[in-house]
Amino acid sequence: MSRLKVTAALVAALGVVTACAAGTTTPGPDGKALSGQTVEVIGPWTGDEQLRFEQVLAAFKDKTGAEVRYTPAGDELPTVLQTRVQGGTPPNVALVAQPGLVEQLAKAGSVKVVSSEVEKAVTEHNAGVWKKLGTFDGQLYGVHFKSANKSTVWYSEKAFGAVGAEPPATWEDFLKVGRAVVDTGQAAVSVGGADGWTLTDWFENVYLRTAGPENYDKLARHEIPWTDPSVREALATLGELFGDSRLVEGGATGALQTEFPQSVINVFGDAPKAAMVFEADFVASVIRTSTKAKVGEDAKFFKFPAIGGSEDAVVAGGDMAVQLKDDQATTELMKFLASPESGRVWAKLGGFLSPNRSIPVDDYADDVTRELAKQLVDAGDNVRFDMSDLAPAAFGGTKGAGEWKALQDFLANPKDVDAAVQRLESEAAKAYQK
Incomplete structure (x- = not known):
C-alpha cells in the first residue's frame, strides 16, 4: 500500500541527520550498557504508524540506554536510503519493504550480515520462509519486523445478510455470492484499479492458488516466462470476475478510475455501491478513518478463497530491518527487533x-487483528511474499508501467489473455535483464 510521501524539503533536511553510535561499551551514569550511544533508523512510517514505532524505539531506549533517532521517509524510502548510502551517510538501520532492494544493497556491500544472535532469533521465532526472504548468497541480512496479510476479502455484513450469504470458502462460491448480491442491485466487488498495485495483489493470490508455491517462486525469479500456461490459467480465472461487468462496481471503466481508498468507501461508506473489497489488513484502517462502519461488526473479512482445492496460503508484504553499520548499539537494536519483545x-x-x-495472539489489540495475525502465522511456509515487491521496480513497482500497466490493460479487456501475457513477458524481460 502506498504511504504518504514526505516533502522534498523534509527529506533533504532529514538527509543531513547522521548517526553517531559510539564504540564504547562502558555503562553510562544510569548503569545501562548503551547509554551515550545514538542509533538512527530510517523507516517508511509516518503519522500514527510513526508514533507507534517510536514507542517501540522508546522501549529499546528504556532497556539499553541508547538514544534512537527516527527518520520517516514514506514512499521515498528507497530513494532516500540509496542517496544516503551513496553519499556516505547511511543510517544505522533501515526498514525496507522490497527484498529486491535489500539484495541489491547486499551485493553492493552496503548492508551487513546479521549477527549469529540475530540469526538465532529469526530462526526461533519465524517460519523458515521469512528467513529465506532475508537471505542472499547463503547469508542472512534482514529481519522481518512488520507484515501485511494480503489474502483477505472484506465484506459488508448488511449486504451478505440481505442475500443470506456466508463467507465463501471457494472461488466458485465467491462468484456465486457475488451474483446473488448483483440481483439486489449492488455490485459484488469494488476494485481499486486506478492503483495498479491492487491488481498485482489480485493476480498474486489467484496465481498462488492455481499454480502453487513452487511456480510462484519460479515466476517471481523470472525462471519461467509470463507466457507460461500457469499464468494464462490464473488470468483466465481472474477474468471470470473482471470480465463480468455486473460483478465489478462501475465495470472495467469505473474500476480503472477508482483509487484504493475509494474502493473501500464504495463498500462501507454511507452510500454503498458494492458488497466486497479485496485487499490487505490495512483496509481496516481506511474503514476506521473514512467511514462510520465498525470493523468486526459492519465490516468483516474472510480468507481469499481456495481455487481448485488449493491449500490455505497467504500473500504477505512487510518491512525488513537491515543493518548498515557494524557497532554494538546497532546490533543490539537488530536483536531487539528480531525478538517478540519489540513486536509486543x-x-x-x-x-x-x-x-x-512467539508474540502471543492475545497481545494484538482486537479480535480482527488477532485473526489476521493467526492466519499469517498458521500459513507457515505457505506464505509467499508480494511478488511485485520481489521484482525489479521497473516491472513490479512503477506507476503507469510494467506489471501495473499490463494488468490495468487486462482489467480493461480481460478476454484477451494472450495480449496480457505477451505484454507482461515483454516488460519483465526488459526489467530482469538490467
Missing part, C-alpha cells in the same frame, strides 16, 4: 501484524 509493544497499540510466532 506495537501489537498492543494496534495497526500491526508480525510473522513472529
Whole structure:
C-alpha cells in the first residue's frame, strides 16, 4: 500500500541527520550498557504508524540506554536510503519493504550480515520462509519486523445478510455470492484499479492458488516466462470476475478510475455501491478513518478463497530491518527487533501484524487483528511474499508501467489473455535483464 510521501524539503533536511553510535561499551551514569550511544533508523512510517514505532524505539531506549533517532521517509524510502548510502551517510538501520532492494544493497556491500544472535532469533521465532526472504548468497541480512496479510476479502455484513450469504470458502462460491448480491442491485466487488498495485495483489493470490508455491517462486525469479500456461490459467480465472461487468462496481471503466481508498468507501461508506473489497489488513484502517462502519461488526473479512482445492496460503508484504553499520548499539537494536519483545509493544497499540510466532495472539489489540495475525502465522511456509515487491521496480513497482500497466490493460479487456501475457513477458524481460 502506498504511504504518504514526505516533502522534498523534509527529506533533504532529514538527509543531513547522521548517526553517531559510539564504540564504547562502558555503562553510562544510569548503569545501562548503551547509554551515550545514538542509533538512527530510517523507516517508511509516518503519522500514527510513526508514533507507534517510536514507542517501540522508546522501549529499546528504556532497556539499553541508547538514544534512537527516527527518520520517516514514506514512499521515498528507497530513494532516500540509496542517496544516503551513496553519499556516505547511511543510517544505522533501515526498514525496507522490497527484498529486491535489500539484495541489491547486499551485493553492493552496503548492508551487513546479521549477527549469529540475530540469526538465532529469526530462526526461533519465524517460519523458515521469512528467513529465506532475508537471505542472499547463503547469508542472512534482514529481519522481518512488520507484515501485511494480503489474502483477505472484506465484506459488508448488511449486504451478505440481505442475500443470506456466508463467507465463501471457494472461488466458485465467491462468484456465486457475488451474483446473488448483483440481483439486489449492488455490485459484488469494488476494485481499486486506478492503483495498479491492487491488481498485482489480485493476480498474486489467484496465481498462488492455481499454480502453487513452487511456480510462484519460479515466476517471481523470472525462471519461467509470463507466457507460461500457469499464468494464462490464473488470468483466465481472474477474468471470470473482471470480465463480468455486473460483478465489478462501475465495470472495467469505473474500476480503472477508482483509487484504493475509494474502493473501500464504495463498500462501507454511507452510500454503498458494492458488497466486497479485496485487499490487505490495512483496509481496516481506511474503514476506521473514512467511514462510520465498525470493523468486526459492519465490516468483516474472510480468507481469499481456495481455487481448485488449493491449500490455505497467504500473500504477505512487510518491512525488513537491515543493518548498515557494524557497532554494538546497532546490533543490539537488530536483536531487539528480531525478538517478540519489540513486536509486543506495537501489537498492543494496534495497526500491526508480525510473522513472529512467539508474540502471543492475545497481545494484538482486537479480535480482527488477532485473526489476521493467526492466519499469517498458521500459513507457515505457505506464505509467499508480494511478488511485485520481489521484482525489479521497473516491472513490479512503477506507476503507469510494467506489471501495473499490463494488468490495468487486462482489467480493461480481460478476454484477451494472450495480449496480457505477451505484454507482461515483454516488460519483465526488459526489467530482469538490467
